[in-house]
Amino acid sequence: MLCIVLSVLSAAGAQAQEKSNTTTLSGRITSAEGKAVPGETPVAYATIGLKGTGYGAVCNADGEFSFKAPPGSYTLQVSYVGFKTYEAPLKLTAGDSATLKIELQKAEINLDEVTIRGKNQTQQLKEAGFNVNAIETKAYQNTTANLNQVLDQTSGIRVRQSGGLGSNMNFSINGLSGNAIKYFVDGVPIEAMGGVMTLNNIPVNLAKSIEVYKGVVPIDFGADAMGGVVNVVTNSGVRNYLDASFGTGSFNTRQAAVSSQYSDNSTGFLVKANGFLNYSKNNYIMRDVEMYDPALKKYVLRDHRRFHDKYFSALGMVEAGFVNKKWADLFLIGGSYSKQNNDIQTGTTQNILYGGAERQADSYSASVKYKKDNLFIKNLNANLFASFSKNNFSIIDTTYRQYFWDGSYNVTNRAEISGGARSIRHYARPTNTARANLNYRLSNAHAFSINYQLNAFSNDVYDELNSNTASTDYITKQIIGFAYQQSLFNDRLSNTPFLKYYGIKLKTGLDVNNSYYSPYMVGDIANANGFQSNWAYGIASRFRITENTGVKASYEYTYRLQEPDELLGNGYTVMPNFDLKPESSNNYNLGFYLGNSSRRHRFFFEGGGFLRNAKDYIQPFFREALGITQYQNTASVSIKGIEGEVRYSFDQLLNFSINASYQNAVNKTVRDGNKEITYGFKLPNRPWIFGNAAANIGKNDLLGKGTRLQFGWSFQYIHWFYLTWSDFGDPSHKSVIPSQSIHNLLLIYSFKDSRYNVSLECRNPTNDLAYDNFKLQKPGRAFFLKLRVFLTKQS
């Protein structure tokens, strides 16, 4: 009935055994069914622990686990839905480092039986006090999706793109977007990885999961993230694996990704190598674009392919070091290089067309990571990171032509984008990042954290063809967070109050004595060049009503700090504003969740509402008559919204999810005590009702042992919205971004227990016209084929 294989495979080095007073247990849990085929079927997200103690862990998607416990005699307990609970005595001695290999046997089918309520890590995160979307990427691993496409299917989040692969995107969380959103990889700012790495080019295979914190952000992310944080979580197990994939499809698209890791348990040596490559011509058909017909002497509507929208991006990243050493649980040194080239096809509307302009970027980075639990004293855990990166990008605008959609052009006397002289404008941003996170658990009920983050970078701008236009600014941001985690009533109630300190120091290369600036300078330069500090605070709470049901609430008063070019200008077209304040917001979240799991059925609902009262938006103010721009604290906005998500799965056969979001952003701008005419009206050009649905049906062993055939469907609906203020202007002629209903279909065939995977994907099979931004069309129907190999071996 119950087959247990427990083997202690190796012990760690003798030195570690002598001095360590805890034992590290790691290993892997597999299904007994896997014995019949080469390799093993992992049991994902099983719960493993020492019965009657707080020591334990939840396995990852590959059945791996790792946790520490002090010496002693215990009962090891492993449980997971659909399997019989495993229990066995276990004796741990000081300094041991044990690797366990556990096989679980399936339980007999009994529909009425409620067995185990195992929760994976993302589920646990959803049940924390913070308002967070936690997305397992496992379901997307065989698609050609990038991370933004995955996130776009979750509640409260909208990713607006101006075109195909690699095109400009705007990411919003509960209605706040732009610089108010900050991006992280494993808790480290994404800029530290090199500037080429963005959500619209990171393949889904490089991420294990993605966390999106909405409005209220834990201190671990030392960021002025007023709207929220996206954190990409990569694989962190100690297993050896190779995950390689190649995809090809419509519009000459090619995508490749490699994620791999090798570790040696005897020495603790670990090396990780990740990389990706994206290429697409993006030459999809633009429908009903305006073409000038000289014979008719007017513009007529035609269909034409895009002809200047090639996109290429590539990244390589290597990390090497040691794990599970006496002096470090993890120590890694890494480096990366990335490159990106893309043609620029259109301006703000598709009538503004370019045929020669390009954007080029490259970046490199070096980093060091260090983690140690029980540093100096028991329950004091440290997590340190430091990096240097240099991000360069250039805008090349040297073509004196006016292009048309059929690819023809007229020779002109001015550059395409600027309308002025030829320019090759370079931006360089060397960045230093350091982060120290300390966590001390006083008891199961009380823990304290402190997080320090330093970002120091300079912003060098110059034009290769016009030496007059150069500026260099320096900015240092220091963010310190303090948090207290309280767990009461047997963890039914948890509270996390926190305090954040934002320090910003700027130094400008601007010549303030240049009297050209003087008519436009606002405030005292000492305000900008001095040290500015701001305090933010918040609390996140959760009350568990039953095991799987709870309410959560969170609040934060938070900031988005000024960027150097906003405060200091760019030295020639953007004038400084030394009195510019940071953006600030009061963010409130209230949520409810409810889950239920029987042995074969799983159900989860979460829903909630939010309120954002953001003020002092920093926005460029263009003085048309003077031809200059100046950033000002202009608008204030109040955003209210509700969102909900329901998920259901039946065994491994079927799963279904649906979510919907409603956001109402209202202008609250008051200038000099006076309300604008648009005060109290809904902000334009923002999707405000949107939702997603997805369903997958799959069957194991249908085409042979170890195979799985799965069919998936997903759907996105975005309700129509006005381009400009809804109540203003003649309603019969207002510009509208129409409702969009886009489907995607996916067929996956896996064999050899998911080692080899082939998928066929059809995006937008109904070939509906889609555009997020005004008349900037996105691709129509597209097909993709992806081959993926996933090899793994327990080291």
Added chain:
Amino acid sequence: MKRNIIKLLSGLTFLTIAAAFLSACKDDNGADPKVDTSKDMFWLYSRIGEFPDQADLIAEVTREDIEDPAFTFTLKGNGAEVQQKITYGQVVKDGYYYCVSKDQRFGKYKIKNGQLIAEMEVPYTRLYNAFSFAWKNDNTLVIFGPDGNGNKLVYSEINTNTLDMKNGELAIPAFPAGYDRVRTQEAVYRDGKIFLGYQVYNSTAYNVQPGLRVLVLDASTYQAEKTITDSRSDNFGDGNGGRFQSGILKDKSGNIYVSASPGYNSGNTTSYLLRINSGATEFDPNYEGFKSSTIKLSGIWDLGNGKAILRTDDSALQTGGSTFVCEHNVFELSTGKKTKLDIPAGDSGSQMNVAVDQENGKAYIMTNASRSVNNNIYIYSISAETVTKGMIIPPGYNWLLRLDYIGSN
């Protein structure tokens, strides 16, 4: 019990979503106050919202409404959205706007029934805008400006019935040492000649070459017959070319009145109203209709009777950081006599806020004098020399950018 809770919550979720959709649909029901466009018409160009949510709207307003002090202007359910296509630097003539559009075309546009209608358009990038222009005759518009590199002046002569064009380059004197860019200012046609102001400047320090420079062009060949210079000031009319303000006036006798103001860092500090007399191709050294080193000229509009509306910006009116420094005066061109009109001081800036209907003897002055109480259109009667209040513009419309008299449209 649990299943009931689940059912209840699922139901509530979908009800909430449905409610959200229903509330969304309410937004479809906007008011639809159509304007009777068969009447005498004005176009009022306004900007609402803050970047990136700015919207430019042009409302059609009848003479009846604009003269009615009880009528309140609104853009709610009213006005044509134009910001995707044009900005507020227009050439306006006979019920049409002419301009270089935002999507790289030269077009002939009009506003009709709450919609911007492109009557004709052709691809165009030769000039970035049509701010410097002159009407050679009723159907021939000439626009001027620098090329992309900023070191040559080019022009396009446009048949406004067909938008057929003749393009060329203008010869200008070589740049003196220390200057490397050129731009155009206002232009005016008179008797087969076009007077085009231009300015030379340094692209790094932005300082301008001191003095006025005016090309006198043969309007057939575009050859420069001569270059007029004058050291008293630097800008020939509006420094930006004339479509954000009106800085030049040609009277019925052919005298050209020019508001001349100092350019950046030229050493000049005084603003003037100067004159090129009828038949002459020189500034009249004896005419200084206006002269001040503290008050700036910011617009001049011909009333057709030897007088003009003269707009002045007086920084002395500025109190507590206010930008309301702009006054309107009736100005006697020959004598320089200036009479301030009883209109609240308006916002400074570059608004085309005066529309003159000489035929009916009225000037319409749109002010933006308060952010907290109602503003008005003021109507100046040319014959009675009186000012009456017209249409109310409620507070909150902070960007009143153009008022154009169109006539029957």
